[in-house]
Amino acid sequence: MGEHYFSSRPDAASRTRTIDLVLPDLHLRLETDRGVFSPDRIDPGTRILLETVPPPPPTGNLLDLGCGYGPIALTQACRSPQASVYGVDVNERALELARWNASTAGLDTVRFVLADEIDPELRFDAIWSNPPIRIGKAALHDLLLAWLPRLTPGGRAHLVVQKHLGSDSLQRWLNDQGLPTERIASRSAYRVLAVTLPDQPHRPARTGNDTP
Template sequence: MNEFYYTPNPHVVHELHTWNFDLLGNTLTFTTDNGVFSKRTVDFGSKTLVENVNFDKIPAGDILDLGCGYGPMGISLAKVHPDRNFEMVDVNNLALSLAKNNAEQNHVSNVNIHNSDVYENVENKFAAIVTNPPVRAGKKIVDAMISGATQHLVENGTLTVVLQKKQGAPSAKKLMKSLFGNCEIIKKNKGYYILESVYNG
């Protein structure tokens, strides 16, 4: 049976890899394993998203990295925004243990990393939610990650999503526009769309 990265406890033969990657001006060290998404390098979508989040327009408050995997987005953003707290959640317990280790080895302490199936164990409201949703988990999960954001954003908070055009970016944009009344494509790069909506309460 093929165990996917969006399952709680993927059964894998462990094969740890540690490597460096430059994100947002910092050289970060990541340890990954079989059973997590993009284990060899930070995927292009995540890299493009973090490079295009505009913190100048995000209100005061915490940030949620929804579906954080082994942590490249949340950790890289937390490193350059030590004044903010970052909540990082995923359904995959293996990915979460790697994310905790990766936060530690990159000396990032302004993070709270824990298990949540989409928003199930998320209680706070956030100034921003960032997500690179697990497309292979199916449209229902991706749509739940987008639609649930309206319950978890403060006034003027932002939802920023990365999706490939061929993997549903246009339909995600339509959903975000219907939920938030607005959705902007803030970046297009190599078929990846960075979509952003602002929550107006």
């Protein structure tokens, strides 16, 4: 089970296994373990994100926010081998797995780190994320407001969220924060949202009525 995948050190006893991420343009064999997000298969939301997002920028800095054992960040690295890719997570077991998966795939442009290991001045040309909705609304909002403003001008974030876990209300909330957000794909009760950082700062709305 993955109830505590957002813990820094999961209590679940280790039991590793190998799964495959197969997309039209790549095939990655990934090691997973108990205590991390979706250890038994590639999460359907992650797969939908990877099958629908536009190609990442060919160069620059790319971020996978909430990287788990690495399927999103490693896909970014495969699709943009000249870019610098960062995967961020709080789960140290997941980060260890992600580093192993990058090494075995020969992808040396990816760094899997804790958030405080990234230079706070670093900006990202693209952010892809299957965000950890189950950490709770307040924590999720704090997470997104900490990272989405670190997009470069013209950069975009793509988030995948289940409809019944609040994708539509999250879209409204992001727009209220001055982060223009549109739905670019919808499949199997998942929504893929694209977020653009505006050129001018915006004072967030504080209505409290339409948050996810």
